[in-house]
Amino acid sequence: MSSAALLSSILFFPCLGALVILFWARISPAMCQKVSLVCSGLVALATFSFLLPGLPWSFAPYEATVQHGFALDWIPSFQIYYYLGLDGISFPLVVLTAGVSFLAIAASGTIKKHAVSYYILILLLITGMLGVFLSLDLFLFYIFWEVVLLPMYFLIGIWGGPRKEYAAIKFFLYTIFGSILMLIALLMLYFASDLTDPRLEEFVKSDTIIQQTVGSQALEGIEARQADDAVQPLHTFNILALQKIGQLTDQFDEPLLWGYSLQWWAFLLLFIGFAIKLPLVPVHTWLPDAHVEAPTPISMILAGVLLKMGGYGLIRICYPICPEAAQWFAYPVAILGVIAMLYGAFAALAQWDFKRLVAYSSVSHMGYVVLGLAVCSVYAGGQVDSQAWAMGMNGAMFQMIAHGISSAGMFFCVGMLYDRVKHRQLDQFGGLFHRMPTFSGLSFGIFFASMGLPGLCGFIGEIFVLLSTWKFSAVLAIVGSLTLLLTAGYILWTLQRVYLGFEYHGPLPEKLSPATKGEISILGVLLAFAILLGIYPQSLFRYMEATVTQTADALAERLSAKEEPDEQQAQLRIDPLEAPADTKTLLVERVQP
């Protein structure tokens, strides 16, 4: 099977399911769930089959290149292609998406109201999420990014809790604000990019997708440029090409506004857009509301997958395309990351609502992702230390996957309790261990995974991030590691308040029935993955390490090259007082270790 057919069918299979539900006259809610379950199950099976060795389409580990990449003409005159592909960064997230979505649909049994619309929307949502991770064309990425938005708005707004309308509109507004900034950044990058740059010759010749789409045009342009002829610039939306342009040429270094370069602005706009989705601290306030009001399965998807879109955007687009700006912003971003970690943890400590607590823990955990990415100016002998950066990135990626598993599990736990006793007040729980022993045992595992207990998945990511931060700034690493303590604090305290203790003293005690088989299997699957990743992290690293390392190497090389050859700049670094106050010197000052 060609990769085009394979990836497209994975991507649009949920849509097919949605159509089936739509045109199935008088379908019952249970039947809806079954159809969606089969549909998402098949998608999950297909993505997991990539993991198996030996199949013709299996995903080769330890490979840095894009696999199953293909591009079809969509809007060739705007250089927009239907370009999908998998690599070490997107592949784990695709698998996570398929898995979590399947589990979320499995957990949707309690949804009885407007079941047809619910399942249609959730299936569309899955397509959108898969599309975000699969697409390698910036424009296509943006389209899928927005496609995710609409179903989510309705899923929260119709099936949510008491303040659903407020939560839904808040989510919608925050995200769309970010998307508008992203759209502007997207236009900036597109119109600044030019594939006919001679420095890209090697890339243009080697990249099969570029060859297939605009190769001849680009090569002609390059030849003409080498011969000093005037050429129309050849813009591109290809993410990989944009990365190369950012890393090999200075097309994005043009000053744009107020003395800052184009890539500075592009980074800023993109970063805000992704940070909102992530969510980072000043713009995180939509998240607790959305999580609290969303129905359980939607919370699982929201925490398990949607937040990862922000992190993915940072790793895939923000950092590789704008390396210098990334370096300029290293400290602010890192500090924001640490603040998010601490703030999220503190806020979680202060919550009385169980679901809100879990939501704030998400804020805290996603802070690690940002911190891990920000450590891009670690110096080792005048060179940017690509190893430390790769470690940070790996940690961030691992953290995303781990959080996807553990937070989905935690939200499921909360949802299970809420379905039974219709409240989430932490001080009214207690003693669940006696009433629901199996469930409690599994939840302990999930919560410990989230806490970062060694041997479970949360640990690896956090420790990688903190280690690389240590090299970047010891102070930030120390402050950041306080989060470990706080996390342990609120998780343990929660466990104590909810599961331990003598007696359940809240309302509706008679409803606290033991977990059903379905519920146990959902939690069990999640816990199994948490343990697998915890004790054998290589099972994940083997897929993403190569790509991440390559990215980090390329960026580090770019930044080192920028720093080194210029004698004058070295001079500046020694005596910053006499330097003219332009951006470059600011940059140099900032990156001084």
Added chain:
Amino acid sequence: MFTQPIGVAHYLVVGAILFVCGIVCMTTKRNTIGILMGVELVLSAAILNFVAFSQPAFRVDQEASLGIDGHVFALFAIVLAAAEAAVALAIALNYYNNHSTIDVDRAQDLQG
């Protein structure tokens, strides 16, 4: 005053006065018919301008005069203005039938 030949500028001044009168009429009159009269004044100012611009003898740069184009424009403007007035009156009548007044200040059903 009477010894100087007349130029386009003289006509433009007359046109400007008519125009201003028309605009003031449109803004101050509370009566639909009054407002329409203001419109007629404005249109007639424009027609006057066209006619003045068409006469090469009124100016130094004779070759830049509009000639017959200005006349045709003026003719069409007259015809269109008459048509517009007819429709506006029909609408005013219709309004009168529904409201028993043609005072636009009493047109308050819509928030404005």
Added chain:
Amino acid sequence: MSFYQLIVNAKWESWASTLVYLPEIVLCLTIVILLLLRLPRWGSRISSLGIALVGSVIAFVLSIPFETTAEANPEAATTAQPVSLLQEETSPNPPDIEASSEETKAYKQPGDTIFSGLIVYDGLTIFFRQLLILFVVALLILMGLTGIPDRDSGADVFTLILGATVGFSLMVSSNHLLIAFLGVEMASVPSYVLAGTLKGRRIASEAALKFALYGAGAAGVMLYGMSLMAGALGSAHLPTMAENLAQLTANGVDDRQLVLFLGGLMILVGLAFKLSAFPFHFWCPDVFEGATAEVDAFLSVASKAAAIGLLLRFAIGISGVPGEPIEAPAAVAQATSTEEAKNTFDILAISQTEATSLTFAAQADQEKTKLEEKPVTDPDSSVVPIQDLIVFLIGLMAALTTTFGNLAAYGQTNIKRLMAYSTIAHAGYLMMPVAAAVALLSKDQAGAQEAVASVVVYLIAYFFMNLGVFAIIALLRNRIRSEEIEDYAGIVRESPGLVVCFGILMFSLIGLPPLAGFLGKFWIFAALWEAGLITLLFIGGLNTFFSIFYYLRVLKVMVLSPEPDHRSPAAIPIISWPGLYVAALTVPVAILLVFWEPIRVYSLWAAADLFQ
């Protein structure tokens, strides 16, 4: 040239023009048939809707440009059938005019002017004509479905609609101020009557009265501005005006600045009124509330499309790209012998190279060589200040209009009023690329073409979105007898299909991907970025954000609010004629993005003739 020859030429021109002007002629004929059918007694038994529909469908078919082989093979064209027909008609021996000039083609093709330079027949004209006539077809079908107008007034209302459409088509193809004014009048005056279609209702007659009074005033001001502009530039023919303007500025004649400025401003007032741009938007909400939803759709889509077409013609026409070498009377009289022109333009070219910075030196050199080759038809630097002024005025107005429209929409309780403000906001979006196109005229012709193409695309999307929304409003009005937003509460439970369509249309109006509204908006933003109008780009982006609130509020009421007790049932199943009609308008909105490439090719083709 003898008098006889003059008549032969005029006759030839009229014939050749008539051939490509058939759609409008068919519309006019339909009007006459609608009138004549009242005479015989059996005439009242024939459905006037049917006649109007057939007429407009025929007009639409005719508006598809018929295939000419002339471009590919000029030899073949001369032997093509229309020519031989023409030659027989006109004179025994082929007219001198064809022998004497290479410019003359056998018959009219896209890019020519018709009716002796009064009207441009180019891609943009063809596009607008198709859009407008297609809209009329769709609107007539909608009117058949909703039952407004009733049988008595049907013939009258359809006559007015068709008459206004002829006016719109004149507006978008005008190459001459007279045609522009005639078009505006032909379009507006029937619209005033249409606003009062339900003549027994108080608010309808009030809407019509307000519309007519404000409209007449705006038309008067516009005519006054046209008189000043034409007088100062010595012609009313747009390309000639542009040429004279360029020459005036090039010769350093600056005593007419005030006249030109005031004249241009007054014309802009008239256009802004038609576009309902801030601060001349005030009629729009009142008229929309008073008129029926069907008429609102007409005013909101067709009228705005025509106004933006005229704005494009005017802004681009006056600021520097004459489409063809011109032989207008004034230009002829001015004795612009080619030598003189060359001298002026050489001076221009030199001053230009001096003015431009080093980075643009190469570009300037290129332009200079171009200027030497084709002195009349190329943009030159002397019009740059004029362009800057136009860009500033239109850009400012666009920014204010969008922002005002979006902010004022918040407090509205009536859906038609809300859509009126939404229309105002969208008019602002539509004006943005016009500013971008003018800004790019002398820098980057391809970019300017993109900007005009973005208008085309936005209008295509806008056609479906707004017609769909107003169709739903009209259909719901027939069921629940109300147009208040609060009465729409919980309507999703009665007619889910309709509300899903409504939701898609609303999200498309916001401009969210993957819907059609995004397509247009993205393109507009791209044009703004390319034109360097970053402030406008940010304002546009911010406004997209503002607009979310009120569109979502309507949707929220329809979907999330509980139903009121006292409401007549609103069930409109999607599998019924009205439901299918709405679905047919929604489906393109949902899937237009997939067919971006053909749309892009088409829109670029439509915009191309403007920049020959």
Added chain:
Amino acid sequence: MDNILWHSVFFWAFAVITCGFAVMVVLSDNIVRMAVALIFSLSGAAGLFLLAGADFVGAMQLMIYVGGTLVLLIFGVMLTAQGPFISLKAGSGDWIIAVVMVGLSLAMLLPMAWSVPDWHGPAMGASETKTTKQTALQEEAEADQETVVVEHNVSVTEIGLSLVGVRTDLNQEDQESGQLPEGYLLPFEIVSVHLLVILIGAAYLARAKRPRKPTKYP
């Protein structure tokens, strides 16, 4: 100095009539008086047209505008304005706004009217500007000041022919280059359609609704 130009005398007379009655339209409170003042103002304008050599336009102004439009307006007055509605005073606030507006617009428009030296009239313009073309014209003007004013009257034949697309007023050699000068065939034809549509529209609004069944709509 002592050479009184009768053309100018008539111009000033008509200008005073036109502007004076226009001001009266604005100032009058009685709608019938306004209509009468408008008649005189528009007639004065027609006189100005005749002086500018636009005989046909002047005649049309008298026939269509003064004749047709005003009859329509007076019809409107008679049909709609009964008793108390005939005279409607504007409030003092309106007048303040009006005065400010008049001041502002005149302050803009009058300088505009005088801003182009070429337009000050043949003699005056020539004395002020210095270009070679214009001095030649000045000599011409001085040579024959009496005739310069009314030298170009557009004949009805020319207008009529231009309305069917034939331009006889232009230099004929210039027309041989292939591009025809604007003939006004299209507007002439299409305006008839416009008038038809307008007529139907006006009749539609003005005629009473045939009572058949009550309307279904709110």
